[in-house]
Amino acid sequence: MMAGNELHLKTRPIPGGATLFTTLLIATFVSLSVAQLDVSQVEVDALLAIKRGFNSLSVLASWNDSGVGVCSSWVGVRCLNGTVFSLGLPGKGLGGFLAEEIGNLTGLRKISLHDNAIGGSVPWSLGALPALRGLALFSNQLTGSIPQNLGNSSSLQQLDLKDNLLTGPIPIGLALPPRMNLIDLSGNRLWGGFPYDWIQSSSLESVNLARNFLSGTLPDQWNAINSSALRTLDVSDNYFSGSIPPTLGVRSNLTTFRARNNQLSGNIPDELVQLNQLKVLDLANNSLTGDVPSSLYTLPSITYFNVERNSLQGPIPPSLGAATLTTLHLSSNNLSGSVPEQIGGLSNLISLNISNNSFSGSLPRGIGNLTLLQYLLLANNSFEGDVPEEVGNLTSLRALDMSRNNFSGPLPMSLLQLTKLTSFNVSYNNLSGAIPPFPQAFDDSAFLGNPGFCGVSPFPLCPDFTAPSPSLSPANGTRGLIPVSSKGHRLSTVAIVFIALGAALALLLLLCLCFFVVVRRSDDKKGSAPMGFSSKGMESSMDSEEMVGKLVHFDGPLAFSADHLLCATAEVLGKSAYGTVYKATLEDGNIIAVKRLREGIVKGQKEFESEVGTLGKMRHPNLLALRAYYWGPKDEKLLVFDYMSCGSLAAFLHARGPETPLTWETRMKVTMGAAKGLGYLHESQNIIHGNLSATNILLDARMNAKISDYGLSRLMTPQAMSGLMATAGTLGYRAPELAKTKKPTRKSDVYSFGIVLLELLTGKAPVEQSSSDSGMDLAEWVSSVVKEEWTSEVFDVEIIKGASPHQEEEMMNCLQLALVCVNTSATSRPEMEDVIRQLEEIRPDLRSSPESELTSGPDTKR
Numbered sequence: 001m002m003a004g005n006e007l008h009l010k011t012r013p014i015p016g017g018a019t020l021f022t023t024l025l026i027a028t029f030v031s032l033s034v035a036q037l038d039v040s041q042v043e044v045d046a047l048l049a050i051k052r053g054f055n056s057l058s059v060l061a062s063w064n065d066s067g068v069g070v071c072s073s074w075v076g077v078r079c080l081n082g083t084v085f086s087l088g089l090p091g092k093g094l095g096g097f098l099a100e101e102i103g104n105l106t107g108l109r110k111i112s113l114h115d116n117a118i119g120g121s122v123p124w125s126l127g128a129l130p131a132l133r134g135l136a137l138f139s140n141q142l143t144g145s146i147p148q149n150l151g152n153s154s155s156l157q158q159l160d161l162k163d164n165l166l167t168g169p170i171p172i173g174l175a176l177p178p179r180m181n182l183i184d185l186s187g188n189r190l191w192g193g194f195p196y197d198w199i200q201s202s203s204l205e206s207v208n209l210a211r212n213f214l215s216g217t218l219p220d221q222w223n224a225i226n227s228s229a230l231r232t233l234d235v236s237d238n239y240f241s242g243s244i245p246p247t248l249g250v251r252s253n254l255t256t257f258r259a260r261n262n263q264l265s266g267n268i269p270d271e272l273v274q275l276n277q278l279k280v281l282d283l284a285n286n287s288l289t290g291d292v293p294s295s296l297y298t299l300p301s302i303t304y305f306n307v308e309r310n311s312l313q314g315p316i317p318p319s320l321g322a323a324t325l326t327t328l329h330l331s332s333n334n335l336s337g338s339v340p341e342q343i344g345g346l347s348n349l350i351s352l353n354i355s356n357n358s359f360s361g362s363l364p365r366g367i368g369n370l371t372l373l374q375y376l377l378l379a380n381n382s383f384e385g386d387v388p389e390e391v392g393n394l395t396s397l398r399a400l401d402m403s404r405n406n407f408s409g410p411l412p413m414s415l416l417q418l419t420k421l422t423s424f425n426v427s428y429n430n431l432s433g434a435i436p437p438f439p440q441a442f443d444d445s446a447f448l449g450n451p452g453f454c455g456v457s458p459f460p461l462c463p464d465f466t467a468p469s470p471s472l473s474p475a476n477g478t479r480g481l482i483p484v485s486s487k488g489h490r491l492s493t494v495a496i497v498f499i500a501l502g503a504a505l506a507l508l509l510l511l512c513l514c515f516f517v518v519v520r521r522s523d524d525k526k527g528s529a530p531m532g533f534s535s536k537g538m539e540s541s542m543d544s545e546e547m548v549g550k551l552v553h554f555d556g557p558l559a560f561s562a563d564h565l566l567c568a569t570a571e572v573l574g575k576s577a578y579g580t581v582y583k584a585t586l587e588d589g590n591i592i593a594v595k596r597l598r599e600g601i602v603k604g605q606k607e608f609e610s611e612v613g614t615l616g617k618m619r620h621p622n623l624l625a626l627r628a629y630y631w632g633p634k635d636e637k638l639l640v641f642d643y644m645s646c647g648s649l650a651a652f653l654h655a656r657g658p659e660t661p662l663t664w665e666t667r668m669k670v671t672m673g674a675a676k677g678l679g680y681l682h683e684s685q686n687i688i689h690g691n692l693s694a695t696n697i698l699l700d701a702r703m704n705a706k707i708s709d710y711g712l713s714r715l716m717t718p719q720a721m722s723g724l725m726a727t728a729g730t731l732g733y734r735a736p737e738l739a740k741t742k743k744p745t746r747k748s749d750v751y752s753f754g755i756v757l758l759e760l761l762t763g764k765a766p767v768e769q770s771s772s773d774s775g776m777d778l779a780e781w782v783s784s785v786v787k788e789e790w791t792s793e794v795f796d797v798e799i800i801k802g803a804s805p806h807q808e809e810e811m812m813n814c815l816q817l818a819l820v821c822v823n824t825s826a827t828s829r830p831e832m833e834d835v836i837r838q839l840e841e842i843r844p845d846l847r848s849s850p851e852s853e854l855t856s857g858p859d860t861k862r
């Protein structure tokens with residue numbers, strides 16, 4: 001860099017209050033040396049004024065008072081053609097205020113100072129910046145009102161001032177700049193009305209005014225212009241009144257409309273059913289009346305539908321059938337009628353809340369088809385009849401509230417299959433019979449108010465099931481008869497249920513569980529048979545040697561026998577399309593991961609053994625090594641893998657606490673590892689993964705990435721594979737062409753890899769993104785932000801905070817690479833080879849893996 005220049009300028013202090021004399025001196029001096037500054041003196045002065053305003057000297061230490069190195073070494077400053085074009089200091093702990101002198105940086109296109117503690121008002125001079133495209137000042141402590149002249153900066157595209165302390169009305173004209181596409185003023189203290197002139201904008205895509213004190217009616221001239229880009233409109237948490245404008249229905253690009261927590265009244269207009277791209281509709285907590293237009297439930301793209309806490313009436317229409325719905329919240333209205341059987345067609349439903357209405361009739365058995373359902377809230381209606389056995393099929397369920405209805409009969413034992421249930425309430429119904437022995441130990445208040453229940457105190461004792469019980473009707477004879485009369489009894493009941501329900505319940509126990517009951521030499525076991533998973537064939541196989549099954553080891557560090565394997569302590573780690581994975585601790589303390597393959601999906605034994613033999617030989621530092629397989633006497637199939645102590649990337653990335661950082665360095669390492677593992681599969685093994693996601697990229701103790709679940713499709717029957725393809729839980733990672741072709745390719749793997757990379761860069765999970773605000777998937781969202789040259793906004797704040805310019809460059813390059821990988825056209829995506837090469841260009845030091853992988857076996861050559 002310009003060392004001479006630095007020397008030259010060293011002696012020149014720029015004091016705060018310079019005398020006329022020194023100012024003149026400096027001016028002459030500068031005119032001599034101006035050619036050696038990166039940018040004009042005016043810009044240097046402006047930047048230094050900004051620095052003084054922020055009073056955060058350590059962060060801006062590189063902003064040298066000498067004015068040297070603005071473009072090359074000043075943190076957060078980027079130049080183009082000798083002028084400052086971007087100022088980006090998000091999350092740097094800046095305080096103070098933003099100096100008006102920022103208006104002298106006339107080449108500025110982007111200002112990104114969000115997530116700081118900047119106070120004072122929004123500088124009026126910003127409105128005079130001729131090239132400003134993006135202004136991101138969100139999450140600061142800005143006060144005062146929004147400068148009216150911001151609408152004069154004709155290049156402005158994105159204005160994000162959310163979560164500040166801004167007051168006053170929203171000035172007219174903010175949406176005038178012809179390419180303005182995002183305005184977010186949410187989370188301030190703005191009052192006054194909705195800015196009526198915004199509906200005239202043909203460029204605005206996203207408007208967020210939520211969480212302010214805005215009032216008055218919403219404009220109803222949305223048909224004033226023909227073409228509109230509006231996709232997101234959020235006016236939630238304000239004081240808007242009047243009705244929902246029917247003309248909103250003509251804004252057919254709209255994907256998200258949120259107006260919860262206002263005072264809107266009148267009917268939900270029929271016109272809204274024209275919004276055939278609408279994904280999110282949130283009208284909760286208003287004063288809406290009348291029927292819900294029945295076609296709203298069947299909008300082709302709708303995923304989130306929330307009209308709870310209004311005064312709506314009428315039934316749920318039987319045409320209900322938008323399989324896209326994930327959330328349906330109708331609670332606290334006056335809705336009535338029965339719930340149509342067709343509800344079982346909402347196969348993506350995750351949350352159904354229809355409590356506090358007047359629904360009646362019985363609960364349709366089709367509800368059991370909703371296998372993704374996590375929340376089923378039916379409280380305070382007039383449902384009657386049995387609790388259908390099929391509710392036990394809702395194995396994802398976390399909360400089930402049926403309280404304050406008229407359900408009768410016993411609770412079905414199938415409810416014991418709901419191992420994820422943490423909240424349960426059936427109080428105040430007309431239920432009877434024994435309370436099932438839930439391992440979760442729900443509070444007594446969850447069962448109160450049912451005159452017929454029996455069980456442990458405070459409920460009356462159940463009649464002993466072995467004794468004939470004349471008072472019980474024969475129809476009840478097969479369920480609800482397990483006695484629950486004492487704590488001791490409760491345990492033995494658990495044992496009975498084990499045998500009856502097999503695997504489902506056993507997963508909960510961390511006791512010494514065998515994978516299957518195999519008692520090879522019963523004399524060894526001192527006569528105590530271990531408890532087991534599979535009830536099948538246990539009695540008959542006691543003595544026969546050959547019933548132990550076949551255990552085949554591949555190269556690896558651990559040696560164990562079938563006995564050791566089967567009697568390891570097991571804990572469920574997770575489930576995938578292929579089966580359930582357990583963490584198993586062997587007697588000698590070594591830990592392995594065991595995958596129990598689902599029944600009925602695996603090829604015959606001969607074929608299986610030849611395929612699994614190939615998989616067992618495959619060794620690469622970034623592939624999870626298959627160490628052994630076991631084929632049991634009753635055709636149970638177990639695969640044994642190395643255990644990865646840091647779990648999956650998905651869990652690590654999204655479920656860790658703030659005290660567990662995931663630095664950019666580590667993310668790069670994981671990216672490279674995953675790329676190499678996948679590249680090896682593609683190039684050296686000719687294997688397509690077909691199901692790559694952050695869930696099956698595992699991390700060892702040193703944060704090395706290991707791809708799992710590869711090649712398993714070879715073990716499956718073709719029929720099973722076509723079934724799995726249709727249901728596999730890779731939503732969000734699946735390349736768009738797979739919806740049609742159903743046949744994974746290298747290029748669809750590359751797509752999945754691109755999504756994983758985006759996940760690492762943005763810190764956002766792909767599904768989280770699609771079900772929330774923007775209604776876009778992760779790839780769409782990132783590309784839309786990048787298209788607007790607003791790239792640095794997509795990165796995870798955790799990695800952008802304190803990142804060096806060099807690291808930011810790397811992130812930028814990785815982002816570009818990820819976007820190529822997720823190109824909607826498969827042919828435009830690179831091969832994994834190219835991806836690896838590009839990653840190596842971005843970070844040459846990742847070229848060779850620094851750690852030698854002793855545990856990965858000898859076959860690590862590439």
Ligand SMILES: *[C@@H]1O[C@H](CO)[C@@H](O)[C@H](O)[C@H]1NC(C)=O
Nearest residue numbers: 006007009010061062064066
């Ligand atoms: C600022 O510039 C002066 C003179 O060129 C130099 O001595 C000093 O080390 C610089 N400070 C920083 C933080 O770069």
Ligand SMILES: *[C@@H]1O[C@H](CO)[C@@H](O)[C@H](O)[C@H]1NC(C)=O
Nearest residue numbers: 380381382383384404405406
């Ligand atoms: C339950 O049914 C009884 C008898 O049909 C009725 O009187 C009562 O109002 C119902 N309760 C509820 C909450 O619907």
Ligand SMILES: *[C@@H]1O[C@H](CO)[C@@H](O)[C@H](O)[C@H]1NC(C)=O
Nearest residue numbers: 368369389390391392393414
């Ligand atoms: C649903 O539950 C019923 C009764 O409990 C059972 O017969 C049926 O096989 C289950 N269906 C599925 C898909 O699990």
Ligand SMILES: *[C@@H]1O[C@H](CO)[C@@H](O)[C@H](O)[C@H]1NC(C)=O
Nearest residue numbers: 406407408409430431432452
């Ligand atoms: C409660 O259920 C029993 C049958 O289990 C029925 O005879 C009785 O009428 C029900 N009571 C109410 C209030 O619905």
Ligand SMILES: *[C@@H]1O[C@H](CO)[C@@H](O)[C@H](O)[C@H]1NC(C)=O
Nearest residue numbers: 403404424425427443445446
């Ligand atoms: C169950 O619901 C009843 C009635 O709404 C309530 O009083 C009770 O606290 C609830 N119990 C639990 C465990 O949620």
